[in-house]
Amino acid sequence: MTAAEQETTGLGNYFIANYPPFSAWKPNFLPDALAAVNRPPVPGTPLGLYLHIPFCRKRCKFCYFRVYTDKNARDVETYTDALVKEVELCSRLPIVGGRKLDYVYFGGGTPSYLSANQLRDLMQRLQAILPWDAAREVTFECEPGTLQQHKLQTLRELGVTRLSLGVENFKPEILQYNGRAHLEEEIHRAYGWARELGFSQINIDLIAGMVGEDWDNWKDCVRKTLTLAPDSVTIYQMELPYNTTFSKELQMVGEEAKPDATKVADWPTKREWVKYAFDQFCANGYEISSAYTVVKSTGNKRFVYRDALWHGADMFGTGVASFGHLNGVHVQNVDTWEAYIEKLAMGELPLGRALPVNDKQKLIREMILQLKTGHLERDYFQSKFGKDITREFEAGYKKLESEGWLRMKPNGVELTPAGLMQIDRHLPTFFEPEHASKRYT
Numbered sequence: 248m249t250a251a252e253q254e255t256t257g258l259g260n261y262f263i264a265n266y267p268p269f270s271a272w273k274p275n276f277l278p279d280a281l282a283a284v285n286r287p288p289v290p291g292t293p294l295g296l297y298l299h300i301p302f303c304r305k306r307c308k309f310c311y312f313r314v315y316t317d318k319n320a321r322d323v324e325t326y327t328d329a330l331v332k333e334v335e336l337c338s339r340l341p342i343v344g345g346r347k348l349d350y351v352y353f354g355g356g357t358p359s360y361l362s363a364n365q366l367r368d369l370m371q372r373l374q375a376i377l378p379w380d381a382a383r384e385v386t387f388e389c390e391p392g393t394l395q396q397h398k399l400q401t402l403r404e405l406g407v408t409r410l411s412l413g414v415e416n417f418k419p420e421i422l423q424y425n426g427r428a429h430l431e432e433e434i435h436r437a438y439g440w441a442r443e444l445g446f447s448q449i450n451i452d453l454i455a456g457m458v459g460e461d462w463d464n465w466k467d468c469v470r471k472t473l474t475l476a477p478d479s480v481t482i483y484q485m486e487l488p489y490n491t492t493f494s495k496e497l498q499m500v501g502e503e504a505k506p507d508a509t510k511v512a513d514w515p516t517k518r519e520w521v522k523y524a525f526d527q528f529c530a531n532g533y534e535i536s537s538a539y540t541v542v543k544s545t546g547n548k549r550f551v552y553r554d555a556l557w558h559g560a561d562m563f564g565t566g567v568a569s570f571g572h573l574n575g576v577h578v579q580n581v582d583t584w585e586a587y588i589e590k591l592a593m594g595e596l597p598l599g600r601a602l603p604v605n606d607k608q609k610l611i612r613e614m615i616l617q618l619k620t621g622h623l624e625r626d627y628f629q630s631k632f633g634k635d636i637t638r639e640f641e642a643g644y645k646k647l648e649s650e651g652w653l654r655m656k657p658n659g660v661e662l663t664p665a666g667l668m669q670i671d672r673h674l675p676t677f678f679e680p681e682h683a684s685k686r687y688t
């Protein structure tokens with residue numbers, strides 16, 4: 248690939264969420280997953296619960312998640328019954344080992360697609376099985392147009408501490424063209440209710456580089472977000488993974504071709520937009536917490552779910568196609584509605600594929616994920632893995648240092664600001680050779 252091609256937003260993933268890559272996870276490792284969940288936990292390991300709610304009002308054109316836009320109330324009931332059943336099966340596994348949940352995350356899809364009554368029913372049933380009264384954080388992802396005041400009130404009563412609002416952009420034309428279902432006024436209304444109700448953390452998600460984006464509008468998005476003053480802001484750079492509407496349009500030829508899908512800004516522009524946003528937020532009382540996130544310096548800065556994942560915690564990933572990590576084994580549930588519902592109807596864990604992670608891979612995984620914070624502490628890895636990362640990964644660090652992305656320090660490493668803006672593209676430097684060129688799906 249030429250340097251110029253590398254800088255255009257082509258097809259494929261940029262964001263690296265895990266290691267080893269998902270394409271290495273296979274059904275033939277399921278016996279390892281079953282053995283792992285039937286062992287007691289490693290002492291001191293926190294336990295979390297992720298719940299996938301796979302419904303959305305419309306499919307965003309850049310979305311590659313397992314979501315459904317055609318399900319009715321009866322389907323929702325079928326699904327939530329299956330989800331409760333799955334959590335019940337998980338709660339009886341030896342891996343729980345008497346632990347209480349440290350964190351809970353409702354993701355999607357659109358968890359806020361469910362009505363207040365559906366949410367109350369679901370959450371009360373879940374809490375009767377695996378209570379989250381001791382959890383340090385309960386996150387709930389919301390699409391602004393699906394929120395009403397009483398729904399937010401219900402979430403507050405049921406113990407949600409962190410609301411994540413999928414704003415992505417404020418401009419009506421951009422929202423509409425990219426397939427978002429919400430309107431700008433719904434963002435302001437939902438945010439106002441959430442603040443009045445006193446949620447302890449409100450995050451706003453933005454995407455740099457939606458189709459139709461330009462400098463003036465991006466500056467406007469940053470300004471409007473600053474006016475709302477959320478506790479944290481997460482900014483993703485638009486990518487074009489396979490299986491999205493945009494990427495399919497991009498691959499069309501002849502009369503069918505829709506060249507608009509190619510109008511995603513190039514990577515240098517998107518990095519400039521993120522840098523601009525970070526600079527603005529930092530000038531207004533925020534600090535950088537990772538390559539994607541700024542947090543208010545004076546507020547509750549923690550993000551338990553992210554930090555738990557990046558430090559090797561256990562997590563049940565429940566719901567169709569969900570990802571989890573249990574006793575050193577990566578697991579993913581079956582990825583079709585039918586298979587998921589059927590497995591639970593038979594009283595089986597709905598596991599679809601897995602990968603046991605060896606000690607070297609655990610070290611690589613934590614190191615690359617924590618590198619997304621911009622710095623690594625050698626002592627942490629020395630005490631957890633008995634390895635000196637500055638020796639173990641010396642060649643990779645030196646390469647990134649020579650290219651200007653990283654600096655080696657007496658007690659670890661830190662990224663340069665430019666390195667932080669594009670860290671995902673450098674992480675494969677540290678992959679084992681057999682995983683270095685894998686597609687990230």
Ligand code: SF4
Binds near residue numbers: 302307309355
């Ligand atoms: S709201 Fe989120 S999960 Fe739903 S289609 Fe859009 S990007 Fe995908």
